[in-house]
Amino acid sequence: xxxxxxxxxxxxxxxxxxxxxxxxxxxxxxxxxxxxxxxxxxxxxxxxxxxxxxxxxxxxxxxxxxxxxxxxxxxxxxxxxxxxxxxxxxxxxxxxxxxxxxxxxxxxxxxxxxxxxxxxxxxxxxxxxxxxxx
Amino acid sequence: xxxxxxxxxxxxxxxxxxxxxxxxxxxxxxxxxxxxxxxxxxxxxxxxxxxxxxxxxxxxxxxxxxxxxxxxxxxxxxxxxxxxxxxxxxxxxxxxxxxxxxxxxxxxxxxxxxxxxxxxxxxxxxxxxxxxxxxxxxxxxxxxxxxxxxxxxxxxxxxxxxxxxxxxxxxxxxxxxxxxxxxxxxxxxxxxxxxxxxxxxxxxxxxxxxxxxxxxxxxxxxxxxxxxxxxxxxxxxxxxxxxxxxxxxxxxxxxxxxxxxxxxxxxxxxxxxxxxxxxxxxxxxxxxxxxxxxxxxxxxxxxxxxxxxxxxxxxxxxxxxxxxxxxxxxxxxxxxxxxxxxxxxxxxxxxxxxxxxxxxxxxxxxxxxxxxxxxxxxxxxxxxxxxxxxxxxxxxxxxxxxxxxxxxxxxxxxxxxxxxxxxxxxxxxxxxxxxxxxxxxxxxxxxxxxxxxxxxxxxxxxxxxxxxxxxxxxxxxxxxxxxxxxxxxxxxxxxxxxxxxxxxxxxxxxxxxxxxxxxxxxxxxxxxxxxxxxxxxxxxxxxxxxxxxxxxxxxxxxxxxxxxxxxxxxxxxxxxxxxxxxxxxxxxxxxxxxxxxxxxxxxxxxxxxxxxxxxxxxxxxxxxxxxxxxxxxxxxxxxxxxxxxxxxxxxxxxxxxxxxxxxxxxxxxxxxxxx
Numbered sequence: 001x002x003x004x005x006x007x008x009x010x011x012x013x014x015x016x017x018x019x020x021x022x023x024x025x026x027x028x029x030x031x032x033x034x035x036x037x038x039x040x041x042x043x044x045x046x047x048x049x050x051x052x053x054x055x056x057x058x059x060x061x062x063x064x065x066x067x068x069x070x071x072x073x074x075x076x077x078x079x080x081x082x083x084x085x086x087x088x089x090x091x092x093x094x095x096x097x098x099x100x101x102x103x104x105x106x107x108x109x110x111x112x113x114x115x116x117x118x119x120x121x122x123x124x125x126x127x128x129x130x131x132x133x134x
Numbered sequence: 135x136x137x138x139x140x141x142x143x144x145x146x147x148x149x150x151x152x153x154x155x156x157x158x159x160x161x162x163x164x165x166x167x168x169x170x171x172x173x174x175x176x177x178x179x180x181x182x183x184x185x186x187x188x189x190x191x192x193x194x195x196x197x198x199x200x201x202x203x204x205x206x207x208x209x210x211x212x213x214x215x216x217x218x219x220x221x222x223x224x225x226x227x228x229x230x231x232x233x234x235x236x237x238x239x240x241x242x243x244x245x246x247x248x249x250x251x252x253x254x255x256x257x258x259x260x261x262x263x264x265x266x267x268x269x270x271x272x273x274x275x276x277x278x279x280x281x282x283x284x285x286x287x288x289x290x291x292x293x294x295x296x297x298x299x300x301x302x303x304x305x306x307x308x309x310x311x312x313x314x315x316x317x318x319x320x321x322x323x324x325x326x327x328x329x330x331x332x333x334x335x336x337x338x339x340x341x342x343x344x345x346x347x348x349x350x351x352x353x354x355x356x357x358x359x360x361x362x363x364x365x366x367x368x369x370x371x372x373x374x375x376x377x378x379x380x381x382x383x384x385x386x387x388x389x390x391x392x393x394x395x396x397x398x399x400x401x402x403x404x405x406x407x408x409x410x411x412x413x414x415x416x417x418x419x420x421x422x423x424x425x426x427x428x429x430x431x432x433x434x435x436x437x438x439x440x441x442x443x444x445x446x447x448x449x450x451x452x453x454x455x456x457x458x459x460x461x462x463x464x465x466x467x468x469x470x471x472x473x474x475x476x477x478x479x480x481x482x483x484x485x486x487x488x489x490x491x492x493x494x495x496x497x498x499x500x501x502x503x504x505x506x507x508x509x510x511x512x513x514x515x516x517x518x519x520x521x522x523x524x525x526x527x528x529x530x531x532x533x534x535x536x537x538x539x540x541x542x543x544x545x546x547x548x549x550x551x552x553x554x555x556x557x558x559x560x561x562x563x564x565x566x567x568x569x570x571x572x573x574x575x576x577x578x579x580x581x582x583x584x585x586x587x588x589x590x591x592x593x594x595x596x597x598x599x600x601x602x603x604x605x606x607x608x609x610x611x612x613x614x615x616x617x618x619x620x621x622x623x624x625x626x627x628x629x630x631x632x633x634x635x636x637x638x639x640x641x642x643x644x645x646x647x648x649x650x651x652x653x654x655x656x657x658x659x660x661x662x663x664x665x666x667x668x669x670x671x672x673x674x675x676x677x678x679x680x681x682x683x684x685x686x687x688x689x690x691x692x693x694x695x696x697x698x699x700x701x702x703x704x705x706x707x708x709x710x711x712x713x714x715x716x717x718x719x720x721x722x723x724x725x726x727x728x729x730x731x732x733x734x735x736x737x738x739x740x741x742x743x744x745x746x747x748x749x750x751x752x753x754x755x756x757x758x759x760x761x762x763x764x765x766x767x768x769x770x771x772x773x774x775x776x777x778x779x780x781x782x783x784x785x786x787x788x789x790x791x792x793x794x795x796x797x798x799x800x801x802x803x804x805x806x807x808x809x
Binding site for chain 1: 767
């Protein structure tokens with residue numbers, strides 16, 4: 001657990017999470033404003049816009065806030081995990097398959113961040129974090 | 135009169151209003167001549183000069199082309215017999231997956247009710263006739279649309295006041311069409327489209343040019359409110375397109391029978407199709423009773439047996455809806471199926487389906503006419519669906535039941551002054567869509583509301599079907615919300631397969647002493663309160679939902695069923711549609727409350743919108759399985775239409791929405807065809 005809460009060695013997982021969150025936000029906004037999808041303008045559609053936006057912000061923090069302490073980082077990871085689950089459930093009930101797919105990618109990114117990004121040893125892909133630490 | 139007014143509280147609907155009828159212990163009658171007023175009107179007076187018009191006999195397009203070959207949709211119900219059946223068969227269960235939207239029209243006539251214009255509820259069946267799709271809008275305009283491209287040919291504007299004079303929202307269910315048997319080229323108004331308005335006007339418009347027919351009534355407009363002479367408290371709103379048969383136009387109307395004990399009596403008017411001259415009138419209420427009650431009107435569509443010249447009326451309940459203590463005399467034609475001689479308006483027979491209606495169980499759709507093969511005989515039959523979910527299958531020439539109708543003992547009212555009927559008609563075959571007992575409290579809704587549903591139920595009176603309204607509050611299941619709504623069912627006349635959608639809504643009926651009602655409404659009338667002015671009780675009606683808006687009763691909330699009318703057996707029954715709350719779809723097994731009817735095609739497909747989820751669907755007639763669906767902009771609460779034009783079959787849906795289902799309105803007409 002301590003390893004997971006420490007600063008990651010690389011950021012591929014967080015990057016994937018960031019991309020998925022951005023994709024989710026785009027889909028959620030589109031669903032909220034496009035009139036032909038059965039959910040536009042509903043509270044549920046707005047809810048996933050907000051949850052996706054929060055996920056994007058959190059993923060950005062995970063990626064770029066390299067000096068974040070263990071406590072905040074751990075809290076952020078838990079919140080992102082809950083956000084993914086909640087948004088995925090909402091997407092399922094909204095029958096928003098695109099958003100559901102984005103959440104599946106986000107989940108992969110989140111899991112990758114928990115595992116591969118924290119694996120010991122240098123990584124050629126550990127670029128952003130290393131640069132941020134310089 | 136009708137009524138029904140729910141308000142969407144999300145998962146469930148809110149509700150309603152309208153008519154109530156009565157009769158004490160009146161057993162159903164076959165041929166009946168009770169106190170009704172049928173006035174034959176001298177048609178040589180009134181009206182306007184017809185110098186520029188040929189008064190010619192008419193035929194329906196179906197009569198001209200031949201019923202078995204007609205590929206149009208020329209009435210609200212597809213044909214006069216209300217079969218909602220099409221002979222066309224290009225789209226089949228095998229290729230329906232290739233159906234795609236080929237054109238759409240946005241009329242611009244939509245309101246969310248937040249401004250000065252009331253909310254729009256749009257349930258207009260598009261007609262296809264005269265090589266044109268005709269549809270009315272809730273702003274009371276007619277759009278004439280090219281059937282293959284969606285290009286608008288012309289628009290006619292009634293300039294009707296956009297005010298909720300009798301209904302809470304702006305409504306229309308479509309237009310009607312008449313044409314001369316031999317239209318004279320170059321002569322206007324040989325083909326006429328009719329549109330009604332909430333302010334009681336019927337406009338006659340030339341079907342080719344979109345110009346008003348000056349020879350019809352007063353410059354093309356018939357004001358039926360000029361005949362509103364008894365208890366004239368509100369205009370006779372023409373929201374349902376009239377029924378056209380030969381050279382006659384039969385006009386029913388809607389009002390608000392929850393507002394007053396004394397209301398306009400439900401007169402049906404028959405006028406000449408070209409001149410608007412009154413030919414006959416029909417009243418379901420005796421004149422003496424009409425003064426102190428009212429309505430028992432025909433606000434839904436009618437059907438016609440062209441072979442026998444019989445007009446069938448679904449007669450609604452008398453006013454006020456939920457208290458009959460001031461109308462205890464027999465009103466045998468109220469809440470009935472009534473058959474008239476179409477040419478004269480004379481009563482042939484009537485069968486009451488609810489005695490002394492105090493539930494607002496209006497007969498709310500045209501009976502479906504079909505020949506049934508039973509015991510080696512072919513019987514001219516009709517099927518009357520109902521808000522109670524019960525089906526009455528009758529010989530349409532005599533009114534006698536084909537499947538047994540029994541008088542069952544029902545709970546009695548405990549309200550001072552009321553005298554409820556000790557029995558009510560009940561038909562076990564075909565099986566009612568709704569169970570005879572309340573399906574129980576939804577555990578999910580009960581837990582989510584910390585037991586609110588269970589606590590509420592304990593305080594209510596419930597003794598099964600026909601539990602009367604009470605001062606403590608009664609559980610109504612089925613309720614005025616249905617059961618089967620105004621769309622009714624559709625039938626394949628070849629096989630006798632009858633398809634019908636049904637809602638399952640529990641509501642709470644509570645009478646309020648006049649003083650209590652006045653106290654509750656002294657600062658304005660909250661939603662669900664209905665005055666029944668002139669009666670000793672006001673009324674409060676609401677859906678049985680918890681504080682979250684969740685239905686307190688177990689699903690399903692909507693089904694689609696198919697019956698074999700030759701045997702009376704249920705063929706299949708499935709949850710239909712999906713409920714949506716805040717955009718979230720509930721489990722498919724729950725089904726959806728529905729508004730609007732199905733249609734059947736010769737190829738064995740059922741097309742239907744109707745559900746809360748704003749989807750339109752095709753169903754395999756044999757299996758009941760969904761074989762196609764598409765999203766539209768709002769719930770398609772209008773009956774769909776289908777036709778063939780230049781060798782291609784189209785299915786057209788009007789997606790207008792209705793706040794009974796959910797707060798989503800649109801102005802979309804969408805046509806689908808094979809790729």
